Amino acid sequence: AQKITQTQPGMFVQEKEAVTLDCTYDTSDPSYGLFWYKQPSSGEMIFLIYQGSYDQQNATEGRYSLNFQKARKSANLVISASQLGDSAMYFCAMRDVNYGGSQGNLIFGKGTKLSVKP
């Protein structure tokens, strides 16, 4: 069965520094998609970044980058130059492969609470 593991319940980072949030996954399917979402205290779920299993390069979106290590089955999120507004819960997710193609429900990790210190 597919599984997402986030081993860091909470992380602290100094403002303007970089931080890495860990995510490992387990799947036997060769085709999968990995996602990171941010959930601030207001509660909404904000899409940050996506990595496909066949993508040759690590995904980047502004200050967010995904350190994708396929052999180790890890998809860590790197946030550069942290800002106070980055304080939030961060969830790693994987698309379920039940349906084939690009559709399917997401399987979420338990999340990491990031606190940015001024």
Place this chain on the structure above:
Amino acid sequence: NAGVMQNPRHLVRRRGQEARLRCSPMKGHSHVYWYRQLPEEGLKFMVYLQKENIIDESGMPKERFSAEFPKEGPSILRIQQVVRGDSAAYFCASSPPFGETQYFGPGTRLLVL
């Protein structure tokens, strides 16, 4: 392009009442997913729908819960005879026909008294 809309944002119900949660997907999106988030936990999949079809309801409790996505109008998640354990945040997400990324609505916080 408006994002995924959910209403109400907050819903309070007494035990035994019905709760109806609505979700309007982003324009052009034909796939809708419902997730539930209990306090201090990640999101758990409930049901996946396309217009007029339930594709996968493997995450839905067998009783009291139902979902629909009619040809016209929003997707509805219906919880009958609510119990305190139904208190949670319910999120709807949508994705385009051939796209992978799911975009979430702001969620509905259900509180059962």
